[in-house]
Amino acid sequence: MKKNRLIPVLLLKDGWLVQSKGFSKYxxxxxxxxxxxxxxxxxxxxxxxxxxxxxDNYDTRRDDQGYExxxxxxxxxEDVSKVTFMPITVGGKIRTLxxxxxxxxxxxxxxxxxTMAINDHNFIQEAAKQFGSQCIVVSMDAKIxxxxxxxxxxxxxxxxxxxxxxxxxxxxxxxxxxxxxxxxDRDGKGNGYDIELINQVADNVNIPVIAxxxxxxxxxxxxxxxxxxxxxxxxxxxxxxxxxxxxLAKKFLYDFKFNVRKPDLIKL
Amino acid sequence: MNNKxxxxxxxxxxxxxxxxxxxxxxxxxxxISNSREDIKNSTHIILPGVGAxxxxxxxxxxxxxxxxLENEVLDKGKPFLGICVGMQVLADKGLEFGEHKGFGWIxxxxxxxDTKGLSTLxxxxxxxxxxxxxxxxxxxxDNKDFYFVHSYVFDVQDKNCIVAQTEYGSKFTSILSxxxxxxxxxxxxxxxxxxxxxxxxxxENL
Numbered sequence: 046m047k048k049n050r051l052i053p054v055l056l057l058k059d060g061w062l063v064q065s066k067g068f069s070k071y072x073x074x075x076x077x078x079x080x081x082x083x084x085x086x087x088x089x090x091x092x093x094x095x096x097x098x099x100x101d102n103y104d105t106r107r108d109d110q111g112y113e114x115x116x117x118x119x120x121x122x123e124d125v126s127k128v129t130f131m132p133i134t135v136g137g138k139i140r141t142l143x144x145x146x147x148x149x150x151x152x153x154x155x156x157x158x159x160t161m162a163i164n165d166h167n168f169i170q171e172a173a174k175q176f177g178s179q180c181i182v183v184s185m186d187a188k189i190x191x192x193x194x195x196x197x198x199x200x201x202x203x204x205x206x207x208x209x210x211x212x213x214x215x216x217x218x219x220x221x222x223x224x225x226x227x228x229x230d231r232d233g234k235g236n237g238y239d240i241e242l243i244n245q246v247a248d249n250v251n252i253p254v255i256a257x258x259x260x261x262x263x264x265x266x267x268x269x270x271x272x273x274x275x276x277x278x279x280x281x282x283x284x285x286x287x288x289x290x291x292x293l294a295k296k297f298l299y300d301f302k303f304n305v306r307k308p309d310l311i312k313l
Numbered sequence: 314m315n316n317k318x319x320x321x322x323x324x325x326x327x328x329x330x331x332x333x334x335x336x337x338x339x340x341x342x343x344x345i346s347n348s349r350e351d352i353k354n355s356t357h358i359i360l361p362g363v364g365a366x367x368x369x370x371x372x373x374x375x376x377x378x379x380x381x382l383e384n385e386v387l388d389k390g391k392p393f394l395g396i397c398v399g400m401q402v403l404a405d406k407g408l409e410f411g412e413h414k415g416f417g418w419i420x421x422x423x424x425x426x427d428t429k430g431l432s433t434l435x436x437x438x439x440x441x442x443x444x445x446x447x448x449x450x451x452x453x454x455d456n457k458d459f460y461f462v463h464s465y466v467f468d469v470q471d472k473n474c475i476v477a478q479t480e481y482g483s484k485f486t487s488i489l490s491x492x493x494x495x496x497x498x499x500x501x502x503x504x505x506x507x508x509x510x511x512x513x514x515x516x517e518n519l
Contacts, residue, residue, distance in 0.1 A: 048458060
């Protein structure tokens with residue numbers, strides 16, 4: 046039987062691994078390659094790497110100048126793919142098909158598209174056509190405004206006209222392979238997923254939905270599997286503060302008979 | 314260092330780098346190459362694969378010296394592992410985007426997976442049901458989940474060639490073997506430690 050997935054999300058800002066709170070406060074957690082090695086040893090099913098560096102004029106920089114931000118992000122992904130042997134999704138600052146190609150060429154298996162998926166739905170279609178739907182994840186950041194969930198673009202800065210329900214259907218129709226839904230309200234709070242938000246999206250599409258935002262303990266993962274039809278649960282902050290955290294989270298789900306891969310401790 | 318060496322055939326397949334990385338990580342002498350010498354001199358051969366049957370076959374025939382490959386694998390019995398489309402092309406033919414001729418090493422046809430209403434793309438971790446013993450799975454015990462990404466499956470004619478099956482809507486062959494020829498539908502290079510163990514077993518026990 047196909048399994049539900051547990052996915053650590055790694056946030057990268059200017060080449061450093063960071064913790065995020067409400068999309069506005071960031072704490073430096075150190076070297077991202079060391080961290081990923083550690084997460085890879087454990088029971089992760091996939092990894093999501095998001096580049097949240099600011100730098101608005103990012104895509105005008107030349108690749109061959111070795112500019113700090115861009116150079117280091119792609120270099121990091123390349124280093125990561127040498128020591129980690131599971132699917133890797135890479136997101137952040139993807140504006141063109143060539144941005145996607147570059148990420149795949151350094152070892153990413155999928156890319157996560159956010160602002161471009163909102164501004165230009167055709168981009169999803171072109172990307173899916175060229176690289177396959179299996180490779181295109183659309184990530185949506187949502188927040189409650191006047192008692193209604195709304196999608197925000199540009200790293201949670203700009204409110205859009207879409208509800209998560211509307212946008213999820215659109216991106217599915219345009220060929221997205223998966224949707225990563227994140228709650229800005231819950232980001233870094235540790236008080237559990239926004240179950241209502243996840244349901245709005247997961248009940249509305251047939252493609253797999255990855256829940257993100259707000260996990261404070263292992264039970265929150267269980268809640269998402271029990272109360273929503275999310276295919277995967279993701280979290281960032283919680284995995285950085287406990288030794289063997291992904292293994293422990295996986296073991297918790299496995300022991301309580303959730304449909305997850307056995308936490309693997311195979312000796313080679 | 315190890316005296317085993319593997320020639321990783323390169324025809325522009327998307328996962329060649331990932332397969333290279335895992336083999337190098339495990340300490341094997343690995344060359345991404347299509348040269349006659351490397352195919353001849355290696356102790357093992359791997360054919361990676363991602364993408365459509367016909368396009369892959371065309372690129373394979375355009376870039377890989379097929380006579381040398383057949384000589385090493387079919388005549389001399391060198392251990393050969395095909396991954397994903399690299400396994401599918403071993404069939405007589407494939408029906409993805411029209412009908413295409415395969416290697417014909419393992420009798421059978423590659424056709425669309427019958428998902429019985431599930432999404433036609435089988436992507437994610439799924440388990441395998443082992444039908445017969447193989448050195449490839451030595452030491453796996455009950456860690457039998459692997460990472461799959463595909464929409465087509467290999468309908469194997471000689472049921473003796475089926476090593477393991479997986480269920481997604483319907484049952485399909487996830488590992489096959491015939492003498493020194495092995496094929497895997499999933500991606501061991503993306504299957505964490507269980508995947509590493511498969512490469513290790515292929516290199517050490519075949």
